[in-house]
Amino acid sequence: MTPEADKQEEIMKVKINGKSHVKPSKKLGRRECRLVTFDLPYIALHYNQKLLVYKGNEYEDMVGKLKDGLGAVLEDFYQLAGKLAKDEDWVFSVEYDDDTEGVEVVEANAEWINVEDLDAEVGASTLKELIPYNGILNSEGLHRPLLSVQLTKLKDGLAMGLAFNHAILDGTSTWHFMSSWAQICSGLPSVTVMPFLDRTKVRNTKVKLHHPPPDQDPQNASSNGTADAEHVDPPLRERVFKFSESAIDKIKSKVNSDPPPDGSKPFSTFQSLAVHMWRHVTQARQLKPEDYTVFTVFANCRQRVDPPMPESYFGNLIQAIFTVTSAGLLTMNPPEFGASMIQKAIEMHDAKAIEERNKQFERSPKIFRFKDAGVNCVSVGSSPRFPVYEVDFGWGKPETVRSGINNKFDGMVYLYRGKSGGRSIDAEISLEAGAMERLEKDEEFVLEVK
Structure with missing residues (x-):
């Protein structure tokens, strides 16, 4: 086995230590916002995944700071702590109330991996155990958190794997949230640029969106056995x-x-x-x-x-x-x-x-x-x-x-x-x-x- 293959085998042995949930630090009551025409095309894509790798030897302190900062930043970005919902007409919305679980936070261990092992040229398949929600559709946001964060302890740092529900935000919003979270963790008392949360200001048309369940979704056919047996993607x-x-x-x-x-x-x-x-x-x-x-x-x-x-x-x-x-x-x-x-x-x-x-x-x-x-x-x-x-x-x-x-x-x-x-x-x-x-x-x- 090559050194690269050995390294990939090691990465596949990431150990999950525990799971918790983080809500906004203060009670916000019930909030709801309808998904609009710009959101709905992505319902049947998968959660959007990102991985950020940091150096540092104080894993417990880093995790504690991240969780505290997450609770604070979710006061303004509370939609990420909510769930998807749909009414009887299949009109989708994002809902939050104080009883919602919130953002999922997974703590994991891979202390045999160095930060430099996760070089930027390594294939994403090698990194997949460091990022949650592989192969999970955005429509699963009806039953799952809209954001899952995996914090993996490395030998000399921390790997932060994130899975964002793409039905509720794009790249601009993703990095606005990430920058705001970092600002709070770095000591700022509040978010410098507040999110503009009323989607209906850009589009106010109710759209009834019927979509096939995951086991009937052609996009997933190759992984669930329903695809033409003769067709195998290269x-x-x-x-x-x-x-x-x-x-x-x-x-x-x-x-x-x-x-x-x-x-x-x-x-x-x-x-x-x-x-x-x-x-x-x-x-x-x-x-x-x-x-x-x-x-x-x-x-x-x-x-x-x-x-x-x-x-x-x-x-x-x-x-x-x-x-x-x-x-x-x-x-x-x-x-x-x-x-x-x-x-x-x-x-x-x-x-x-x-x-x-x-x-x-x-x-x-x-x-x-x-x-x-x-x-x-x-x-x-x-x-x-x-x-x-x-x-x-x-x-x-x-x-x-x-x-x-x-x-x-x-x-x-x-x-x-x-x-x-x-x-x-x-x-x-x-x-x-x-x-x-x-x-x-x-x-x-x-x-x-x-």
Whole structure:
């Protein structure tokens, strides 16, 4: 067995020591807020998982501080301490009352693992025992906590695994909560930016959302035995590609070297990196020139809706934006061809387009499935704008930030601000194993990230 395999075997032996629940520190009474059109498509996806790894040798003190801070921050972010509910018409809401269990906190031990063992390039499957709620659907929030936190004692630190119910919040809200929790733990008397909790201010349409139970959900078919026995998805591999500031500048300069003649504005850092990944992943997949390929990005709509919502809006306020072309056109044209398509699709997704998307969903509600991201897709979630390496609870910034195994599929990409800061970006990419092997050997791609 290789050293890497030995290490993975060790990680699989994480010992659960106990489980407790944390509620808001003071009684709040009964609160209820209906889920809105922006929330509902994610009911049948899995809980959104994150992992933050910290150095430190005072595990008990760290856990105590985290629990105390969690109780305090939940006074303002109380929806995370609630449960999902649905009425007789299948209208979903998030409810909280003082008798609700609250946030689940699991304490675990893996003292034979060093912080450095959890290097950012380790596959998410290796890390899964450090993060709760693997394979759990958001619809299970009817019966489970909406946030579960696993605090695992390492040899020289703490691994904080989190599972957030994606039906009640997106990435912007996730990191707003995490930053606020860290502020409280670091000694601030209150949250500096209060969450905007009234979802009906952005959409006030009641939507009846019938969805199949988990054992009838096609998304789960491959894991519960109901799938076609002849169809087996190829194994996925995950890797984090670290783009330094100089690599990002080089990619952006190359894409902007021949500006479009129509006077379009320069391509952004995101658009430049996006087309770089889209082109090289498409090549690694060895698609035929006539095969379609789709680029999907989940865009923050807080400033796109009319009227605009504050960045502190708590909930889901994202929509998927799709760009499609043939593999031949994408890879045989210069990178500005694909970048221009991505730029135009993002610019066109204005308040009018968002309104039409919402009306379409309300006429015929459709929960989101992985396959809806598009054929031969590269689908980007998370954002390098999120302050993931600034989440300091009082013992330093995280050494590693990762996502878990949930909501991973061929072509899924999570972008994080690089640990080195500045303009650096980490791209966590999941691909079919053969395509990943070819991507790693693609000198034009890998050269950029050295």
